[in-house]
Amino acid sequence: MGLLVLLVLAAGVLFWIVSAYNGLISLKNQVVNGWKQIDVQLKRRHDLIPNLVDTVKGAMQFERETLDAVITARNQAISIERGGAGVAATAQAESQLSAALGRLFAVVEAYPQLKATGNVSQLQEELTSTENRIAFARQHYNDVSTQYNTKQQQFPTNLVAGLARATPVELWEITDAAERAVPKVDLSLRPGVQA
Amino acid sequence: MSDAVDLFSQQQANRSRSHWLIAGFVLFFAWLGFGGDLILLEMSRGEPAGSQWDVPLFGLVLTTYGAATAVWAWKAGSGAILRSTGANQITQPSTEQERLLVNVVEEMCVAAGLPRPSIWIVADGDPNAFATGRDEQSAAIVVTQGLLDTCSRDELQGVIGHELAHIKNYDVRLMTLLAAMVGAITVVSDYMHRILFQRGTQRALGAVVPRGRKKGGGGVVLALLLVLWLLSWLLAPLISRMLALGVSRKREYLADAMSAQFTRNPMALASALEKIERAPAPTRCITRGAAHLCIADPLGRRVNLREGWLADLWGTHPPMAMRVSRLRGMAFREQKRARQASGEVAQLT
Numbered sequence A: 001m002g003l004l005v006l007l008v009l010a011a012g013v014l015f016w017i018v019s020a021y022n023g024l025i026s027l028k029n030q031v032v033n034g035w036k037q038i039d040v041q042l043k044r045r046h047d048l049i050p051n052l053v054d055t056v057k058g059a060m061q062f063e064r065e066t067l068d069a070v071i072t073a074r075n076q077a078i079s080i081e082r083g084g085a086g087v088a089a090t091a092q093a094e095s096q097l098s099a100a101l102g103r104l105f106a107v108v109e110a111y112p113q114l115k116a117t118g119n120v121s122q123l124q125e126e127l128t129s130t131e132n133r134i135a136f137a138r139q140h141y142n143d144v145s146t147q148y149n150t151k152q153q154q155f156p157t158n159l160v161a162g163l164a165r166a167t168p169v170e171l172w173e174i175t176d177a178a179e180r181a182v183p184k185v186d187l188s189l190r191p192g193v194q195a
Numbered sequence B: 001m002s003d004a005v006d007l008f009s010q011q012q013a014n015r016s017r018s019h020w021l022i023a024g025f026v027l028f029f030a031w032l033g034f035g036g037d038l039i040l041l042e043m044s045r046g047e048p049a050g051s052q053w054d055v056p057l058f059g060l061v062l063t064t065y066g067a068a069t070a071v072w073a074w075k076a077g078s079g080a081i082l083r084s085t086g087a088n089q090i091t092q093p094s095t096e097q098e099r100l101l102v103n104v105v106e107e108m109c110v111a112a113g114l115p116r117p118s119i120w121i122v123a124d125g126d127p128n129a130f131a132t133g134r135d136e137q138s139a140a141i142v143v144t145q146g147l148l149d150t151c152s153r154d155e156l157q158g159v160i161g162h163e164l165a166h167i168k169n170y171d172v173r174l175m176t177l178l179a180a181m182v183g184a185i186t187v188v189s190d191y192m193h194r195i196l197f198q199r200g201t202q203r204a205l206g207a208v209v210p211r212g213r214k215k216g217g218g219g220v221v222l223a224l225l226l227v228l229w230l231l232s233w234l235l236a237p238l239i240s241r242m243l244a245l246g247v248s249r250k251r252e253y254l255a256d257a258m259s260a261q262f263t264r265n266p267m268a269l270a271s272a273l274e275k276i277e278r279a280p281a282p283t284r285c286i287t288r289g290a291a292h293l294c295i296a297d298p299l300g301r302r303v304n305l306r307e308g309w310l311a312d313l314w315g316t317h318p319p320m321a322m323r324v325s326r327l328r329g330m331a332f333r334e335q336k337r338a339r340q341a342s343g344e345v346a347q348l349t
Helices: A002-082 A087-109 A112-116 A118-153 B003-043 B057-085 B096-112 B145-150 B153-168 B171-196 B199-214 B219-263 B266-278 B288-293 B309-314 B320-348
Strands: B118-122 B129-132 B140-144
Touching: A002 A087, A002 A112, A002 A118, A087 A112, A087 A118, A112 A118, A118 B096, B003 B057, B003 B171, B003 B219, B057 B129, B057 B140, B057 B171, B096 B118, B096 B145, B096 B153, B096 B219, B118 B145, B129 B153, B129 B171, B129 B288, B140 B145, B140 B153, B145 B153, B145 B266, B153 B171, B153 B219, B153 B266, B171 B219, B171 B288, B219 B266, B219 B288, B219 B320, B266 B320
Parallel strands: B118 B140
Antiparallel strands: B129 B140
C-alpha cells in the first residue's frame, strides 16, 4: 500500500516536471519567434526608406540635412543589426532612426504640394503601417518575454529552469521619451453611457 | 498572468465544443429519422407482413443528410458564408482604402501573432464586420464598405483586433459550424412541415393511427413518442438558432477584451462600436443565419439593447452600452496603472 502511494506520488512529480519543462521550452520558442517577427518588420522599414527618400528628394533640396540624417540612421541600424546585435543595441539604433523619420515627416507636412502627389501619401501610409507593425511586434515580444521571465523565476517552475536552460531575456525598452508617452485616452463620460 | 494558458484552454474548449456540436447534430438527425421509422413501425404492427414499415428509410436518409451536412459545414462552411454575403476578396489592393485595410489587418496580425487571413469587402453601406473559417490558416475577415467609410484608422484597428480574437480563440470554427447547421436544420424542417401538414399525409396518418390505438398496450408509449417526435421537428429550428445566439453572446466580451489587449487602445474599439451602433440601417447583405458571426447585430434588433432572460434567449450580442462601458473601464485602469508605474519608476530613480 505504502509502495503504491509512493509510486503514484513519484509519477505525479515526474508528470509535473515534464509539463513544466515543456511549458518553459514552448515559451522560449515563442520569445525567439517574437524576436524574428521584429526582425522582419525592421527589414521592411529599412527597405522602404530609400524609396521614400528618392521620392521626396527632388522637392526638398534645401532640407538636405534631414534626409541625410534619415539615411545615416538607416545605414547605421542595418550595419549594427547585421552583426546580430543584442536587444539593447538594436533598440538604440532603431530609436535613432525613428527620431530621424519623425523629423522628416514633420518637414513633409510643411510641403502640401509634396503630400498631394499620390506616391508620397502612399509611401507615408506604408511607413505608418510599418511603424505600427514594429510597435506591435515589440509589444508581442515584450509580452511573451515577460511571461517567460516570470515563469522561470516563479516557484516551483524555477526548479526546472536550469534543466530547460532558461535564462532571463532582455526586454525591448523604450528609450525615447516621446515614444513612452501614454496614448491619449478619452475619459469624458458622455451622457447616456454609464461607466 | 497566464495569458497563454488561458488562451490555450479557450482554444481547447472551443475545439471540444465543436466536436460535441457535430456529434449532437448528427445524433439529432438520427433521432428525427429513426424515431419516425419507429413510430411508423409501431403503427403498422397489425398489418400483414408485406406492408409493415420494417425498413428504416427515414432514419437512413436523414442520418446520411445530417452527416453529409456536418462534413460539408466543416470543409466548405466558411466558403458558403462568404458567397452568401457576396463579398469580394482583396488580393491586390487597388484603392487607398483597400490598402489601408490590408495594412491594418497585417498590423493586427503581428500584434496577435497570427498568420494573415484572407481579406474580403462587402459592398454594403452599413458598418459591420465578421470573421469565418475553420482555423488560423483558413480564416477570412470580412468588412463592409460602410465600416471603411465611417471608421478612423485606430477604430478599424480595434474592430479588426476583435475579429482576429475570434480567429485566435477558434470561435470562428464553432460559429461557422453553427451557421451552416442552423441553415441545414431550417431547410429540412421547412420541408417536413410541408409534408406533415399536407392534406394527403394527414389523411394517411388518420387512416393508420386509429388502427394502432385499437390494439391498446403500446398506445400510450406510442402517443408519447409521437408527441416528442413532432415537438422535435417543430422546435428544431428554434433551438438550433438559440444555441447559435447563446454561444456567440458569451464570446463577444472576450473578443472585445482581447482586441484591447492587441491594440492597447480600448477607447478606439469603444468609439467604433458606438459608430456602428449609431448607423441606423440594417446590414442587408448579411442574412439571419450568419447574424451571430458579426461584430454587431446586423439586423439591429432592439432585444440586444437589454439584459435579462429574454435577451439571453434571443439576442445575438450583449448590449452595446455594456460593451462600451467595459472598454472604457479597461482604458481607465490602463491609464491608472501607467500613472502608478511611472510614479514608482520616479521614486526608484
